Amino acid sequence: MQKILLYISFVSFLFISAQGTAIASIGEPESKEKHEEQEEKEGFNPGVFIFEHIQDGYGWHVFTFKGHHYSVPLPVILYSKNQGLVVFWSSKLGHGHSYKNFKIAHDGSHKNKIIQINSRGEFLERPFDISITKNVVAIWFSSILLIWIFVSVAKTYSRREGLAPKGLQSLLEPLVLFIRDDIAKNSIGEHSYEKYTPFLLTIFFFILLNNLLGLVPILPGGANVTGNITVTMALALATFITTNVTGNKNYWKHLFNPPGVPWWLKLPVPLIPFIELIGVIIKPFVLMIRLFANISAGHIIVLGFFSLIFIFGNMDPKLGYAVSPVSIAFTIFMTMLELLVAFIQAYVFTILSAIYFGMASEPDH
C-alpha cells in the first residue's frame, strides 16, 4: 500500500511538474513569446498554472519532454458567418499560430477561446464553436465507460438470475440499492419513485465517475469535467427540466397559488408566487454552483500545493527539493479528501434532485 502511494505521488509529481512548465507557454502568440520566456525565467506563475489545468482546452496536453509539448490534437469545429463550417485539428493552433483566420485569444473577453481575426490580426468575431474539446472527450470517455460498466452488470444480472451477486455486480449493487431506497424512495415517496430512479442513478454514477476520473492525473482522466461550470449547468438543467416537465397539478398549484397563504400576499402583487418562481430557478442554479465550486476548489488546492514546489524551486532549486515532500504529503491528503468529496458531491446532487422531484410529484392530499 505504501509503495503504491509512493509510486502514485512520484508519478503525479513528475507528470504535473512537466505539465506545469509546458502549459505556461501554450496558446501564447509569437510576439509574446519573448516576454513569456522572460516571465518564465523571472518566475513561475501559479495562477496561470492552476487555471490552465482546471479549464477546458482545445487539445489534450499529455507531457513535455525536453521543451517539446506532446499533446493529443482534438478536432476543432467552427461555424462563422463568412467562412461557414470549418473543421481542423487543434494542433494547427499551437504556439499562438493562426489557421484560416482563426486563433486562440490570449486576452480579452474570449481569453483561451478561438476567435476569428481579419488580415491585420484584429479581432473579428467569436465563431459558433462546437469543437471536440478536452472536456467533451473526457465526457465521452466516461460515458462509454459508464455504459460499458452498467450494461455488462445488467447482463450479469440476466445471466446469473436467482444467484447471489458476484464481482462488479456485488460492488455496485449496494450503491444502486442505496440510491433506490435511501435517496429515491425516501425523498420522492412510494408513489412515483420508480419513474425517477433511472435518472437519479444515471446522474449519481455520472457525477461520481467523472469526479473520480478528475482525480486521475494521466490521460483518460485528469480533465476537470465536474468542476466545469458548463457541465454542471447541463446536469442542473437536466434536473430542472425533469422537475418541471414531470411536475403535477399540485406542484404548479403550490407555485402560483400556494394554499394556506393570506390572499394579500398573492393579490394584487403576486409576492409569494414571485418568490416561489425565483426558488424554481435558484434550486438548479445552486446545484450547478455547488458541484462546480466543490470540485474546482479541490483541484485548485491540490495544484496549489504542487505550485509551492516550483515557487520555492524558483528561489533556489534546493529549496524546491526541500519543500516537495511536504507538498506531496499535503497533496496526498487532499486527494484522499477529494475522494471523499467525490462521493459526497455526487450524493448531494442526487439527493437534492430527488427532493425536487419529490416536490414535483407529491400527490394532493
Next chain:
Amino acid sequence: MELIKPDIGLLIWMLFSFGIVVYVLTKFAWKPILGAIKNRERSIQKSLEAAKNAKEEMAKIEFGNERITQLAKMEKETLLKEAKELKNKIIEEAKEAAKLEAKKIVEEARKSVQHEKNLVVNEIKNQIATLSIDIAEKIIKQNLADESKQKRLIDDLVKDIDLN
C-alpha cells in the same frame, strides 16, 4: 471570469452526450438491473413467507402428534385399567366357581359317606339279626331239651296256630 463563463459548444455536447447516456443506461442497464433486483426481492419475500408457513405447518403437525401421543397414552391407560378389571373379575369368578365346585364335591362326598354308613349300618343290622337268631336258636335248642317244656311249648304253639 472565464472559469464561471459557460461555453455554448460544451453545453451542447454535454446535453447531447448526457441525454444519450440517460437513454442508453435506462434502457439497457437500469431497467434490467432494477427489474432483476425487484424479482429477487420478491422471491426472497416469497421464500421467507413459505418458510414461515412451513414452520407454522410443522408446529401444527407437532401439536397434532403430541395430541395423538396423548390420546394413545390415555387409550393405553384405559385399556390397561379395563384389562386389570377384567382380570380381577375373571379371578373372582373363578374363585366363586371353585368354591361352588368344592361345595358340591364336599356335598357329594358327604352323601356318599352317608350312603356307605347306611349300608354298613344295614349290614351290621343284618349281622346282628343273624347273630340274634343264632343266639335265639341256641337258647331255644337248649330250652327244648326238657320234655315237658317241649310239650308245653308245642302246645302253646299249637294253640297259637289257627287252623282255619
